[in-house]
Amino acid sequence: NAGVTQTPKFQVLKTGQSMTLQCAQDMNHNSMYWYRQDPGMGLRLIYYSASEGTTDKGEVPNGYNVSRLNKREFSLRLESAAPSQTSVYFCASSETGNYGYTFGSGTRLTVV
Amino acid sequence: SQQGEEDPQALSIQEGENATMNCSYKTSINNLQWYRQNSGRGLVHLILIRSNEREKHSGRLRVTLDTSKKSSSLLITASRAADTASYFCATDETGGFKTIFGAGTRLFVKA
Numbered sequence: 001n002a003g004v005t006q007t008p009k010f011q012v013l014k015t016g017q018s019m020t021l022q023c024a025q026d027m028n029h030n031s032m033y034w035y036r037q038d039p040g041m042g043l044r045l046i047y048y049s050a051s052e053g054t055t056d057k058g059e060v061p062n063g064y065n066v067s068r069l070n071k072r073e074f075s076l077r078l079e080s081a082a083p084s085q086t087s088v089y090f091c092a093s094s095e096t097g098n099y100g101y102t103f104g105s106g107t108r109l110t111v112v
Numbered sequence: 113s114q115q116g117e118e119d120p121q122a123l124s125i126q127e128g129e130n131a132t133m134n135c136s137y138k139t140s141i142n143n144l145q146w147y148r149q150n151s152g153r154g155l156v157h158l159i160l161i162r163s164n165e166r167e168k169h170s171g172r173l174r175v176t177l178d179t180s181k182k183s184s185s186l187l188i189t190a191s192r193a194a195d196t197a198s199y200f201c202a203t204d205e206t207g208g209f210k211t212i213f214g215a216g217t218r219l220f221v222k223a
Contacts (some may be wrong), residue, residue: 004154035213042200042213043155058210090154100145101202102212103154 004106023091209212
């Protein structure tokens with residue numbers, strides 16, 4: 001099925017551990033995004049990539065790094081996980097000019 | 113900081129009734145979008161309205177935009193239990209690149 005695929009769907013980490021969240025889209029979109037969603041809040045932008053080869057910080061980038069591996073893939077890395085990073089993470093993609101985002105189904109991350 | 117703020121935070125209605133959700137924002141925008149999120153799932157794009165448009169329809173959805181008041185509304189007519197979800201507005205700021213999401217309205221439609 002066409003769309004945005006995120007892996008893993010669930011993850012539990014211990015404080016200080018590292019991990020990479022994977023995201024791939026097959027719609028040939030130029031732009032990709034990582035958001036986090038916390039209870040009672042909207043989505044907050046962590047990082048985005050306007051096009052292959054570029055990445056920029058969003059609203060809450062501290063503690064995260066990203067890699068736009070190619071046009072299809074955009075990964076999010078937590079180098080040293082903290083309990084404050086417990087959240088649901090969503091990857092999204094869009095065409096340039098943003099006619100609407102396509103979201104993945106999310107990764108539920110718990111840091112203990 | 114959040115650009116869009118939805119009102120109400122939660123809404124409970126009977127099946128068949130209409131549901132209206134409002135969104136206010138703070139800066140000039142290129143467009144405004146509405147998304148739906150079912151529990152435990154990703155967001156699904158519903159409709160996009162551009163800053164030079166005042167009203168847009170898609171099936172049972174009607175969206176209005178008032179740029180002078182910096183507000184938008186989403187109307188779902190003849191609601192169904194399957195419409196139970198959270199609804200988010202999102203704005204693209206003029207001159208900006210990122211889309212900013214509000215905190216959402218939780219809609220519960222009782223069968």
